[in-house]
Amino acid sequence: MAERLPVAVLGANGRMGSEAVKAVEAAPDMELVAALGRGDALEAIVDAGARYVVDLTVPDATERNVRFAVEHGLHVVVGTTGWTGERLEGLRALLDEHPGVGVLIAPNFALGSVLATAFAAKASRYFESVEIVELHHPEKVDAPSGTAVRTAQLIAANRAEAGLGASPDATEKQLDGARGADVDGVRVHAVRLRGLVAHQEVLLGGPGEQLTIRHDSFDRASFMPGVILGLRAVGEHPGLTVGLDGYLDLGL
Ligand SMILES: NC(=O)C1=CN([C@@H]2O[C@H](COP(=O)(O)OP(=O)(O)OC[C@H]3O[C@@H](n4cnc5c(N)ncnc54)[C@H](O)[C@@H]3O)[C@@H](O)[C@H]2O)C=CC1
Numbered sequence: 001m002a003e004r005l006p007v008a009v010l011g012a013n014g015r016m017g018s019e020a021v022k023a024v025e026a027a028p029d030m031e032l033v034a035a036l037g038r039g040d041a042l043e044a045i046v047d048a049g050a051r052y053v054v055d056l057t058v059p060d061a062t063e064r065n066v067r068f069a070v071e072h073g074l075h076v077v078v079g080t081t082g083w084t085g086e087r088l089e090g091l092r093a094l095l096d097e098h099p100g101v102g103v104l105i106a107p108n109f110a111l112g113s114v115l116a117t118a119f120a121a122k123a124s125r126y127f128e129s130v131e132i133v134e135l136h137h138p139e140k141v142d143a144p145s146g147t148a149v150r151t152a153q154l155i156a157a158n159r160a161e162a163g164l165g166a167s168p169d170a171t172e173k174q175l176d177g178a179r180g181a182d183v184d185g186v187r188v189h190a191v192r193l194r195g196l197v198a199h200q201e202v203l204l205g206g207p208g209e210q211l212t213i214r215h216d217s218f219d220r221a222s223f224m225p226g227v228i229l230g231l232r233a234v235g236e237h238p239g240l241t242v243g244l245d246g247y248l249d250l251g252l
């Protein structure tokens with residue numbers, strides 16, 4: 001039998017990390033060798049013999065964790081938000097010094113969300129207006145969501161390619177925040193509501209019509225197939241990949 005992938009989970013006591021622990025334990029080709037929480041020394045993942053790391057911690061911790069793993073030659077699958085352009089550039093430079101190491105930064109592991117983002121990015125060049133509404137549980141510490149930021153970035157890039165700019169907007173007076181956050185010229189509105197898990201709508205408007213692309217994660221189990229897919233593929237993708245779509249042939 002082939003050797004099982006030795007995996008460490010960081011953030012193992014969190015909402016996502018605890019699901020990931022169960023998913024790795026249930027995967028026949030993986031072995032959970034370490035499960036770390038806040039305050040645990042990162043050296044434990046090396047001592048445990050991990051070769052793959054899943055980071056599901058907090059925006060303040062993820063950069064340090066990922067850099068530590070890369071410096072020790074470990075492949076990393078990252079779900080944590082907070083990866084600004086500057087952080088990504090720093091990580092790319094570090095990966096150049098560690099050829100063969102793969103890192104996947106996946107703003108969203110749910111396959112439906114990955115598809116919804118890809119569809120929205122493609123569709124956005126055919127509509128005059130586009131705005132994003134993301135809706136999450138009230139414990140979420142960051143806004144807008146990483147998924148919404150990534151969706152807005154891809155939409156902006158697609159529209160720019162098609163020679164389109166920002167959506168029309170005649171607003172002259174507003175209360176602070178009424179028009180949402182501006183991410184690369186795309187308006188993003190964040191809702192925090194008890195009972196929700198993770199949801200997103202991309203609203204696309206043209207003369208006399210609207211297309212809504214919506215995805216709902218009702219349960220964190222929705223993210224686990226993507227985590228496992230990422231772990232199986234990350235070793236074959238050296239360097240930095242942003243977005244699980246980088247490992248999928250979406251044909252879009
Ligand atoms: N990519 C995706 O599909 C998804 C990503 N997320 C993101 O994953 C992150 C975690 O989300 P949740 O699990 O809901 O948060 P959470 O707050 O439930 O869990 C985070 C855990 O990390 C721990 N932690 C903090 N610093 C640490 C460190 N240095 N080492 C080890 N553990 C540490 C905390 O004590 C906590 O238990 C967030 O950034 C969230 O946006 C959440 C859901 C899906």
Ligand SMILES: O=C(O)C1=N[C@H](C(=O)O)C[C@H](O)C1
Pocket residue numbers: 081107108109136140141144145146147148197198199
């Ligand atoms: O914090 C969450 O819950 C989620 N975080 C990710 C994000 O910010 O996009 C992914 C998903 O939306 C759930």
